[in-house]
Structure formats: structure tokens, C-alpha cells
Amino acid sequence: MYSCIKSASVYGLEAILVEVETDVSDGLPDFNMSGLLSSEVKEAKERIKVAIKNSNFKLLPQRVVVNISPADIRKDGTGFDLPIALGLLAANNLITNESLGEYFCIGELGLDGSIKGVKGILPCVLMAQKAGIKNVIIPKANKEEALIVEDINVITVSNLKECVNIINGKLEPSSLNFDSLDTFSKSPIIEEKDIKTPDFSDVRGQNSAKRATMIAVAGMHNIMYMGPPGSGKTMLASRIPYIMPDMTKEERLEVTKIESVAGILKEGSGLVKKRPFRNPYHNITLNALMGGGAFAKPGEITLASKGVLFLDEITEFNSNVIESLRSPIEDRKVKVTRLNYSYDYPADFMLVAAMNPCKCGYYPDRTRCKCREVDIRRYIGKISNPIWDRFDICIKTNEIKFKDIAYETETDENVLSNKKMKEMILRARKAQLERFKDTNINFNSQMNSEMVKKYCQLKDREKELMERFYEKKHLTARAYTRILKTARTIADLEGEKDINWSHISESFSYRRVNE
Template sequence: MISFLYSASVQGIDACLIDVEIDISSGLPVFSIVGLPDTSVKESRDRVVSAIKNSGFDFPTKKITVNLAPADIKKEGGAFDLPISLGILASSGIIEKKSLQNFCAIGELSLDGKLRPVKGILPIVLSLHKFGITQVIVPEKNKNEACVAKDIEIYPFTDLKDVIQFLKKETVVEPYKQDSISFQNGSTKTSIDFSDIKGQLFAKRAAEVACAGGHNMIMVGPPGSGKTMIAKRIPTILPSMSFEESVETTKIWSVSGLVPAGESLITDRPFRSPHHTTSSVALIGGGSYPKPGEVSLAHNGVLFLDELTEFRRDVLEVLRQPLEDKIVTVSRAKNTLSFPASFMLIASMNPCPCGNYGSDKECTCNPYQVKRYRSKISGPLMDRIDIQVEVPALKIDEITSTQTVTNETSQQIKERVIKARNIQYERFKGKNIYCNAQMGPKEIKKYCVLEEKAGLMLHNAIEKLGFSARAYDRILKVARTIADLAGSQIIQQNHIAEAIKYRNLDKYN
């Protein structure tokens, strides 16, 4: 007897519908799964047999063939355990075949029949409506994540026996609904704040400008100058994520299995800080069957690369394309997938191998060593970083001072950032651009209007300092952001002067 039901598989951060067909026929007891399954799917045979028996049902001792269609799509993970089990029970006559027709079933089974949570539930349920499916059976621990899709009825269960009783109509289960999705608009309280940072007014101002315009930033300074402290506090002054941004970010984290248990959505902007030993695949995404990398996990948030010069050069060079296009396309022989990668790059590095160049301490590096050290970051990559600032070591008086200094809090800075961002939202309404850093040549020409003195200053700076054409555009974008923070429609001379100061490292390249 043949039975049929639906399941789903994740492809990138989207999902495709999988037809699960089960045929039980006379012959030697063989259990085979076809349709391009990977090892984890093939191993589901043992999980399914034990789960069915330990749930109190007889497992048929006949020839069982499971087909996962379409056959040209790779099937991976344990999410097919539940639909395979239900299909076998339907073909055995334990449950009616008709009861499966309107459902998509997803879930991994333990040997005792318990349902385990699976990755990628959110992109799956968000994709079901386009296939005409409105009901889905999921593991209990995936229910909050799944209920984000408002037009899908979610039926969560803890074990296989409960699912069978529901399908046999022995129990009545209402679709799970949350009274309110746990979307707090990024209001999660954090213990870190910009008021914790002593001194470094120039670097903190640069961080404010970077957040106001969505600009990439690199900080150069000796160890202990506060570079990492500033970087970790940048998410606290970024505008809160919108619901749409939260859903998009959660889809990526769901595919990677990083959504916290019991949570519906990722509501705080991501902050990813990979170690400098990370590989290019881990950073950009990929593998035989491509998965999101750190640049995609940082989507709508911050990617912080500490000790930038310690990363391998080939690893850093793969950042150039996503920094420009805000998307990563990974091509393999079997498939090509795209992952969103719209993030703020925040980087830090020492000024030289010993770390003391330009500080009060004696530098043991010669000019050649300093130049070679800084040249680990290529010119094209540095051009893509809008704001480049030097963070000097703190003076002893600043460190040991016991006087109460009232520094600005993250909330105070955030209010100015939001005000500047709102100006940009209105400016670029309907253009699929959300901040100044995303402006193209047409937008730069239209919106970066300079007063006469400002234009003359920029011309002289380019002539004397030898900025590249890309650096010229970056200066204009940053100046536009500084003008927005000041509430000015025209870019003035002081705005250009400040923007030029944020290109400190170009003289070394």
C-alpha cells in the first residue's frame, strides 16, 4: 500500500516542499530510503523503527520503500523522521491516509518516540503558504518560532504517540497561537554602556557617525586603548530592529540552529566576533551544501573583527564582495545559494607588531616592519571601510582619576542616531536604500550637495593626500551623515573637515 504526505527541506534560507511517499509491499523485510538522502536521513531508518515500536505500535516486517521527491534536491537532517513514521503507519492501516493530506510534518524522533526540535523551522513555515499548505505538525520546542507565520496553523507535539492520537481523532488539539509574538523591538537591557568608556571622545564620536549612517569602521591603537570596549557597545546605540528585519535575521539563525530555545524571534541586533583563526568558509559561508557564514549571521547587525591583521589575507579578501553587494552568493557544482549579508563591519588592529607605534612607550619596530604589518590589509579592502580612526592610549591621569565624570550614555547617543536615521529613511523612501552608506553614484550626486568652501576643501584634500575615487565617495557619504546629525541639508566645510579626519589610514596605503 502506498501513502503520501508532505514535509519540507531548507535550501539556503528558503524552503522547498518535499513529497514523502511510502510503499509497503510483500517481500523480504527491507527498509530503503531513496531521493538523494544524506547520511543523517539514511540513519533515520533505525530511529523510525525504534520510535514506532517504543510508542506501542507494530512495525511491519515487509519491504518498505521511502521516496523523498523531488529526487534532485539533497535531503539532510533528522526532520524527515516524523513524516516517514506517519507514512509507514498510514500504509500499515494504523491511521487513515486521508488524515495526512492537509498536513506538512516536520520533526526528528528519539528512540523512545519523543520529538526533538529541528533547524530551519521559521523559513519552512513562512514558505508553506505559497505551496497551498496551511497546517503543519512540529516538535513542541519549535512552536514559538513556528508561530511567527500568522497564516499557518501550528500543531506542536512532544512525542509520536500524541501525533497519532490526534490524526486518529482520539484527541482534540487546537492550533497553537501566541497572544503576542515575543517582539520587544530591541528593548533587551544590557549591562554594557558607552558611559563605561573613559576618554576617547574622538573614537566615540566616530562610532556615533558610523551608526548614524551605517558606515564600516576600523580602529587602530595600542593594546588597552579601549578599541574592543567601543566595538562591543556599538549595538547599544544602533536603532532597534523592525519586525521585518527581525524575521529576516531569525530565518538565518534558524537555519544555523542558533535561535534560543523557546524564543520566537531574534530581537536584538546581532554582534558576531569570530576568532582570527576562522576560515574563509566559516566567515563567508559555504560547504558542500552551503550554509550561512559569520557575515550572514551578522545580517542587520555588527561583524567585529578584532586584531584584523592576524586574519589570513585570503580570509579578509572574501569580505570585499559582500561589503559592496550586501549579499553572498555561494556557487557549488550541485547548487547555487544566496544569503543576505547587510552588516556593519567594525574592525580593530594594533598600529605595529609590538603595538607601541605612536604611543608614549618605545616602539621596537623599524619603519619597514610597520609598513609591512599595515600592508596585510589590502588597499581595496581598506577603501571599503568608510571610517578609519586612531585610538591613542589613555593617559595615566585619565585611568586613575577618581573624579566623577558624567559620560554620555548609550541611550543619549542612540537618540541622536535614530534622529539622523529617520532623516535618511525619509530621503530614500521607495529607493530600497535605508542609510547613507548604501548610496550609489546617483544618490551621492543628488543628495551630497556641498557648499562652495566645502567643495574647495575636499578638492585640495584629494589633491594633497591622493585619495582614490572610492575614498572620495566614502568621504562624501560620511560627510552627509555628519550633516544629518547636525540637521543640515547642505554639507558644510566643517562636515567635510570631520569626514576627512576619518580617513587617517589612507596615508599608510
């Protein structure tokens, strides 16, 4: 007898609707599966047979054929366990086929018949909603993740027997929908207000670096910190997420989808609230950064999308890893291509990097730095000119003086704290939202050439200043537009409608600290 049930296969960050077809017949006992399946899916037949037996369902020895279509798309993961088991039971008349057609299901089976959570639930439920499916059956462990999706009936189950009884109408389902749980205001066990978050007021001195950081965050500009060891570069970078503008609903949905597919979404969490902050170690491989592998997965640049990618001690990274960032920084996406498929992953991140000025870290203090000039140039030269060109802001962090550590040299009025910095950033953010309300971008750094011409117009005095900078420093066209974008952000922070010469001068001062 034949049965069919709907499920999904994750493809990149999206899900594709698939049909799990099952046919049982008399003959020598056998269990065959087809449909371009990975080893995880092929191994499911042993889990399924034991789970069915331990759920007190009796099946006769028979020939079983399972096909997951379309057969030209690779299927991987453990989420096909539940639909295959239900299809096998339906083919043996233990589930009515008419009822089975009303459901979409996904889940992994334990040997005792329990249904375990799987990754990638959110894109699967979103796909089911777009396909017009009204009822989805998912593991209880993925409940909050699925409830993010509106206008769909979510049924959570904990074991195979419960699932069969619900489909057969013998048990009332614990149906949930978007309105039954406020996933947007769902809080962890410990309220965020009770957690002491890192504050910029903890960073002693470095007012110039703090202002540069504020400008970078306000416009989502890439920033490089250069300074001696212990000057606060990592402290500054690690505090950036706490002053970034809150994510919009669309941004939160995209970040949650990425973490769901990558399998790093915390169990019991709904929409992700905080912007990502990824800090990979310098021995990271190219595939781990960009995404890929034998079965493509999102890399660090995708996991940092809508947030921060921090490369501490950037000169210690392999040069091919650093150079691979060129296109993603410009295109804000990365294409992972394999022999039979290719995936497009988002890479809309703010790049933050930190480095020492030389190998020992103390240049230009010649009382401590013993590096030769040629060694210093070679060390800084590990970062190529095209990569330097992609940093909108480069700022030096000075060595912290004793008086900054031992004494309160700053009053409460002039110290830059998270609260003060975020207030100014939100003012600039409001100006950008108004400016780009009819476009698909949110920040000044995302402007294309046409937008730069429209929103970064200069008067005669400012044009003359930019011309002098351009000719004297031999700027590239990319550097020119990045200076204008940064100047636009500085003007937004100060509440100015037009870019003036002081904005351009400050923006240019943040170019290339290696020059």
C-alpha cells in the first residue's frame, strides 16, 4: 500500500517542500530508500524500525520502499525520521491516509519513540506557511522557534504514539499559534536588566577611539583599531553590540533563521533579540569563515550578519582568509558553490579589527620597540591595500596613562557611556531611516553610487577640500565614496542636513593609520 506525507529539506537558508512517499508490499523483508539522500537520512531506517517497535506498533515482515522527492535535490539531516515513520504506519493502515495529507511534519526519532528537536525548523515552517499548509507537526523542543511564524497551526509532540493518536483523531492536539505565545517579549530566566553589561565608561581614556566607534556604529562602517598591547582595543570592540540600534522585526527574523539552520539557536528561545557578535580565532579556515564544507553550512561571516565580525590580531590570520573578505564586504553576501549546487548566504556584517603597530607592539616608542623599519612595514603589509581600503575608519588607541587608571580624570558629564553613545547613535539612526524609507537599505555604509550622489552633495568649499585630499593622497574611487559616507554619518550624529568641511576633515582623519 502507498502513502505520502509532506516534509521539508533545508537548502542554504531556505527550505524546499518535499514529499515522503512510502510503499509496502509482500516479498522478502527489505527496506530501501531513494532520493539523493545523505548518510544521516539513510541511517534513519534502523532508528525508525526500533522506534516503531518500542512505541507498541506491530509491523509484519515486508518489503518497504521510501522515496523522498524531488529526487534531484540532496537531503540531509535527521528531520526525515518522523515523516518516514508516519508514512510507514500509514502504508500499513495504522494511520488514515486522508488525515495524513492534512499535515506537514519534521522531527528526529529516538529509539524509545521520543521525538527530538532538529535544526532549521524556522525556515521549514515559513516554507509551509507560504505553501498554504495549515497544520505542522514539530518536536516540542522547537516550539518557541516555530511560533515565530504567524497564521499557521503548530502542533507539538513528544513521542511517536502521541503523534499517531493526534492524526487519527484519538487525542486532542496541543495546538499553538502565533497569538498563543508572545515570542517577541519572551525573556530568559534572568531578566536582562539584572545582568551587568559591559559599558564604554569602563574603558579609561581613549575618547578619540570611543567617538570613532560611535561613528562606525551609527553608520555600520567598518573600523580598525591599531595600538599597543593593553590599550583597550578588545574592550572597545566587545562593547559595540551594546550600543548598536535594536534590530527590526525583519532583521531579527533573518538572524534567527541563520542561527536555526546553523544549529546554534538556544533551545526554548524565540526571535533573537541581540545583534550577533562573532569573534573567530586567528587559526580559522577559509571554509569556516566563508561557509562551505562537504555539506555547505553558514560560515562566520553569515553568522555575524546584522551584527559584528571581530577579527582580533588580524595580522595573525592567514592572508588568503583575510583576502577572501573583499567581495562579501562589498556585496554583503557570499556564494558557496559545489559541484551540484550553490547557496547564497547573507554577509551583511560590520567588520571590526584590531592589530598592533608592529611585531612587538610598541612602535613608535623607540625606547621599547626594537623592530627595524623594514620589519614594521612588512608587518603592516600583511594587510593588503585593497583590505585597508575597505575600512571606513582606522583609529589609533594610545597607551593608557597611570592617572587614567588610578584617578578619576573624567567627570560624569564628559565620560562617554553606553547610554550617552546609544542616544546619539539612535538620533543618527532615525535620520537614516527617514532618508532610506523607500529603499531596501538602513545605513549610510550601504549606499550605492547613485545614493552617494544624491545624499552626499558637497558645496564648493567642500569640493575643493576633497579635491586636495584626493590628489595629495592618491585616493581610490572606493576610498573617496567611503570618506563621503562616513562624513554623512558624522553630519547625522550632529543633526546637520548638509555635509560641511569639518565633517569631511574628520572623516579623512580616520583613513589609513598605516600611512
